[in-house]
Amino acid sequence: MSLRAHFGPxxxxxxxxxxxxxxxxxxGPSGSGKTTLLRHLAGLGGxxxxxxxxxxxxxxxxxxxxxxxxxxxxxVPQHPSLVPFKTIASQIAWIQPxxxxxxxxxxxxxxxxxxxxxxxxxxxxxxxxxxxxxxADQTVLLLDESLSQVDQNxxxxxxxxxGRARPAPWIVFSTHQLSEALQFxxxxxxxxxxxxxxxxxxxxxxxxxxxxxxxxxxxxxxSFPAGDGRHILIHPARTLIGAYPGLGLVLEADVHSLPGxxxxxxxxxxxxxxNTVSWQGVAASPVDRARAITLIAAATVPYSLDSQEExx
Amino acid sequence: MLKRAGGLITVLTLVMxxxxxxxxxxxxxxxxxxxxxxxxxxxxLEVTALSGAVSMLVIFAVGLPAAYWLRYVxxxxxxxxxxxxxVLALLMPPLVLGLVLAxxxxxxxWAGQWLNxxxxxxxxxxxxxxxxIYEAMPYFVLTAWSAVNAIPRAWEEDAWAxxxxxxxxxxxxxxxxxxxxxxxxxxxxxxxxxxxxxxxxVVAYHPTALPVQIWITIEETGLPQALSLxxxxxxxGLPLPGLLxxxxxxxx
Numbered sequence: 001m002s003l004r005a006h007f008g009p010x011x012x013x014x015x016x017x018x019x020x021x022x023x024x025x026x027x028g029p030s031g032s033g034k035t036t037l038l039r040h041l042a043g044l045g046g047x048x049x050x051x052x053x054x055x056x057x058x059x060x061x062x063x064x065x066x067x068x069x070x071x072x073x074x075x076v077p078q079h080p081s082l083v084p085f086k087t088i089a090s091q092i093a094w095i096q097p098x099x100x101x102x103x104x105x106x107x108x109x110x111x112x113x114x115x116x117x118x119x120x121x122x123x124x125x126x127x128x129x130x131x132x133x134x135x136a137d138q139t140v141l142l143l144d145e146s147l148s149q150v151d152q153n154x155x156x157x158x159x160x161x162x163g164r165a166r167p168a169p170w171i172v173f174s175t176h177q178l179s180e181a182l183q184f185x186x187x188x189x190x191x192x193x194x195x196x197x198x199x200x201x202x203x204x205x206x207x208x209x210x211x212x213x214x215x216x217x218x219x220x221x222x223s224f225p226a227g228d229g230r231h232i233l234i235h236p237a238r239t240l241i242g243a244y245p246g247l248g249l250v251l252e253a254d255v256h257s258l259p260g261x262x263x264x265x266x267x268x269x270x271x272x273x274x275n276t277v278s279w280q281g282v283a284a285s286p287v288d289r290a291r292a293i294t295l296i297a298a299a300t301v302p303y304s305l306d307s308q309e310e311x312x
Numbered sequence: 313m314l315k316r317a318g319g320l321i322t323v324l325t326l327v328m329x330x331x332x333x334x335x336x337x338x339x340x341x342x343x344x345x346x347x348x349x350x351x352x353x354x355x356x357l358e359v360t361a362l363s364g365a366v367s368m369l370v371i372f373a374v375g376l377p378a379a380y381w382l383r384y385v386x387x388x389x390x391x392x393x394x395x396x397x398x399v400l401a402l403l404m405p406p407l408v409l410g411l412v413l414a415x416x417x418x419x420x421x422w423a424g425q426w427l428n429x430x431x432x433x434x435x436x437x438x439x440x441x442x443x444x445i446y447e448a449m450p451y452f453v454l455t456a457w458s459a460v461n462a463i464p465r466a467w468e469e470d471a472w473a474x475x476x477x478x479x480x481x482x483x484x485x486x487x488x489x490x491x492x493x494x495x496x497x498x499x500x501x502x503x504x505x506x507x508x509x510x511x512x513x514v515v516a517y518h519p520t521a522l523p524v525q526i527w528i529t530i531e532e533t534g535l536p537q538a539l540s541l542x543x544x545x546x547x548x549g550l551p552l553p554g555l556l557x558x559x560x561x562x563x564x
Binding site for chain 2: 042043044067068069071072073074075077079080081083085086094095129132133136138142
């Protein structure tokens with residue numbers, strides 16, 4: 001029971017995806033191939049990978065890939081192309097007659113039904129595009145940064161609803177927001193320069209990023225030698241200033257901080273055995289010096305990660 | 313100052329553009345009711361209307377699929393070649409077009425021989441329609457292609473990716489989006505068909521269409537009667553493009 005796509009050699013994308021039913025996040029820097037992957041799955045990317053869903057292959061006759069309209073997929077791009085001369089109601093009704101009033105309340109499109117796309121903000125257009133895709137009622141819902149213009153709170157509500165209601169057996173969403181990917185997905189798949197890494201649960205991904213670039217992408221800002229040839233990664237959001245043995249791994253270090261470039265920021269520097277890791281964090285902290293840090297769910301990896309923060 | 317000068321130049325340009333129409337309306341109106349009573353005039357009006365309708369139907373039936381097909385041609389070289397061919401056909405002097413058609417339809421050629429065995433190749437209703445189609449087709453295809461091509465591919469792709477077939481997408485998205493441009497293409501082709509003279513005068517002197525009849529009237533009766541007949545031609549050919557341009561609220 002999985003959605004699989006294998007990208008062979010020769011193309012930009014390399015590797016494979018294998019997603020069981022659930023909500024899956026797709027992450028990667030700009031230009032890494034997230035949109036290319038989703039478009040291939042939707043059947044819009046030209047000749048592409050062999051895609052199977054629950055064992056059945058999405059292939060038409062003579063080895064041609066199945067066209068998009070024959071795939072059990074609803075795809076929402078980042079910039080949705082709502083038909084400019086049709087009302088929102090007619091566009092949703094066109095996708096699935098009688099569904100215009102059944103858009104989920106969380107999308108807040110009921111007041112927009114009589115309007116035309118040009119009368120909507122970018123965020124509203126994205127919500128309408130999602131409502132339209134939901135009306136298609138397909139097995140696989142592909143969302144390509146499709147809520148990028150929706151305000152933070154509303155976006156969070158929609159993501160929560162998608163995770164709770166699961167309107168499609170497979171939901172795959174690409175995002176630049178790490179916290180969103182980690183919080184609302186069952187697995188996270190990372191793409192770097194076209195290379196697709198195996199999907200991992202958010203916790204497992206944070207525990208074992210495959211390489212330094214991925215670690216940095218996940219928010220790690222440096223590492224200290226663990227003593228056994230391995231390295232302990234430092235993540236600002238998982239680091240407590242001071243020694244709290246009951247909460248995680250305590251490392252003795254010389255910690256101090258200075259005001260950051262902005263009023264809400266503070267620069268932190270941690271020195272240990274000749275290595276320094278520094279980062280910018282939130283300004284609120286009861287201390288600005290300490291002799292140790294505590295790493296919550298410390299990640300140990302076989303590579304080192306240089307700190308890229310420059311200390312003034 | 314610059315704005316005022318620009319306005320003045322524009323007004324002068326518009327007056328110059330309107331002058332032929334004004335002269336035609338004033339001078340042509342003098343013999344307008346009796347213009348159709350001259351020998352062959354009424355028949356030429358009928359021929360123009362009938363051949364125009366048939367030519368328009370053929371152009372629509374052939375040109376519309378061609379315009380849509382050209383939208384989907386993946387090869388830029390093919391698209392460029394198609395564009396050049398159509399522009400050359402559009403810019404070819406109608407008289408030259410008529411000479412080429414006359415050569416092709418002549419009994420000495422294979423095509424002319426075959427056509428003559430079926431039906432009179434030149435100086436026939438068939439030849440008139442062929443001449444009108446040749447003169448008007450590039451206008452229609454180029455304008456329709458441009459209109460269809462202006463529709464973003466993303467509109468279609470989004471619909472396909474929401475489980476809509478190409479035919480459903482055509483009906484809901486492509487056709488309504490391209491309709492204004494297709495109407496303009498139709499209006500331009502119609503004006504061109506009705507006014508076709510260069511090619512018909514060579515290959516289809518008979519049955520005589522209105523533009524050729526106007527030429528005959530100049531030679532046989534004089535300019536005032538010809539102007540009145542020309543007014544009939546304009547009344548058939550130009551209201552549609554004029555009305556459409558007015559409705560779209562923009563210049564062609």
